[in-house]
Amino acid sequence: MIGTRRNILAGTAAAALVATTRGAFAQQETVTIGWTGPLSGGAALYGKNTLTGLEMSAKEINDSGGVQIGGKPHKIAVVGLDDKYSPSEAAVNAKRLRAQYKAPVVFCPHSGGNFAMQAFNEQDGFLIGAYTSVPQMTERGNKLTFRIPPSFAGYIDPFIKTTMGSFGKKLGMAGADHDYAKAWAALMKPAWTKAGGTVVAENAMSYNKDTDFYSGVSRVMAGNPDVLFVGGASEPTALVIKQARELGFQGGFMIMDQAKLDEIAHVLGGYQQLEGAMGVLPTVFDPRPGTQEFVGRFRKAYNRDPGSEAAYNYAALNAVSEAMKLAGTTSDAAKILAKLTEAFKSLPPGRNPAHITEVDERGGSNVRLSLAYVKGGKIVPVDAATGNLMN
Incomplete structure (x- = not known):
């Protein structure tokens, strides 16, 4: 009888607690x-x-x-x-x-x-x-x-300073074809030429729909560029970079900020194919x-x-x-x-x-911009104000 009464009291207390919680x-x-x-x-x-x-x-x-x-x-x-x-x-x-x-x-x-x-x-x-x-x-x-x-807009000048200084003045533009990528390209192209470079090839691609970028990248590679401007979402950007390397490209990359270096590296199995790439500093490397x-x-x-x-x-x-x-x-x-x-x-x-x-x-x-460059297979922070590597 005592045990039953305890159970009833416990049940009543629990019900009261549930009612209070529901009320809250x-x-x-x-x-x-x-x-x-x-x-x-x-x-x-x-x-x-x-x-x-x-x-x-x-x-x-x-x-x-x-x-x-x-x-x-x-x-x-x-x-x-x-x-x-x-x-x-x-x-x-x-x-x-x-x-x-x-x-x-x-x-x-x-x-x-x-x-x-x-x-x-x-x-x-x-x-x-x-x-x-x-x-x-x-x-x-x-x-x-x-x-x-x-x-x-704050990325453009340091991107150009670092990659043009490291690889050369011929730029191939192989970014995506959506509005955001077009806006990037509209600033990048005149800034590159103003800095003394030449745009040798342009071919925007549908990063969000295509999975095979061989023909599109081949058209850009025909211009023999020193640097490639690429970028859309990270996964298709990785495929574009992989295709460029498979076609023999040895130069650098300027990667628009939608694509992330660490996410690209995950798709590519590491940073080796990203050597000479310039992009946004991955969050995990922000100290x-x-x-x-x-x-x-x-x-x-x-x-x-x-x-x-x-x-x-x-x-x-x-x-x-x-x-x-x-x-x-x-x-x-x-x-x-x-x-x-x-x-x-x-x-x-x-x-x-x-x-x-x-x-x-x-x-x-x-926000203070945080940039990165891939050198020796590793992420190196870049001073956004000067374009200089920080270590």
Whole structure:
């Protein structure tokens, strides 16, 4: 009888605990953050990496009790939709995320999708979280756009100085054919010639659809270039580089920032075929404490190394949640954007592994560029200001 009574009391206590927990969750409101990007096709890994950064941030925020907005705790929910790297599908997804989920922010990791959303996001009242370094993204006057990475314009001069000085003045352009790669090419070509070089061949390729790049790379190799400009998502970029080496190319590479050296090396089985390549410093080689703290937590959570896509998007959502808290709103996109600089400055280094210092009046982030060069089969940091190797 006593044992039965104890069981009843224990059951009652457990039921009370469950009821209390449910009550706490019931009082916690939810803010849905939208994401549209490629989860299929050649850029699927790239898209997933950006989405994972957002999801990691949301989980940590929720595990810590959510974010206090207007005196109430809020959970962060991330809803991601596949757009297959298509600008038109990105626009459709954004409309759905806003209408169905009331998303105050929609993140997108490709310039075509972000430009498509800029046609209506101000009218619809949502903030674009643009993971693209195209400088025009924040130069068109859209008042509700946040460009997450720094403008790629800062990469051009150090890329040229390092590779032209090491290999020669003849450039072959074998980048991708999507909008982002075209924007890169539009700055790279005149800058190369201004520096005294010659563009000997041009052939943009469909990195997101093709898997065989023999004919496309062969056309560029016919110009006998000293340096190749390449880049799209990391996996197809690796295949382009592999094809160039198989065709006898001995020169250097300038790799646009969408492709990551460590991810390319993973596909190629090491850095040997990347000798003389210039690109963005991989996150795992960034020595700054906040970045390495993030790398450790990411490895523990996902059992793999993070790329800069994950780091930047992780930092961005942490800042957006803090900006909502500072602005006291989950719905006013203009007020959220206005608080982003203060939000980034308030984040501890481990929650801002991208080291974004501020967001300018046009919505562009300010970040110190981190570049790398492959020498002797190893990653060597490069001074972005001078283009000189740092060791």
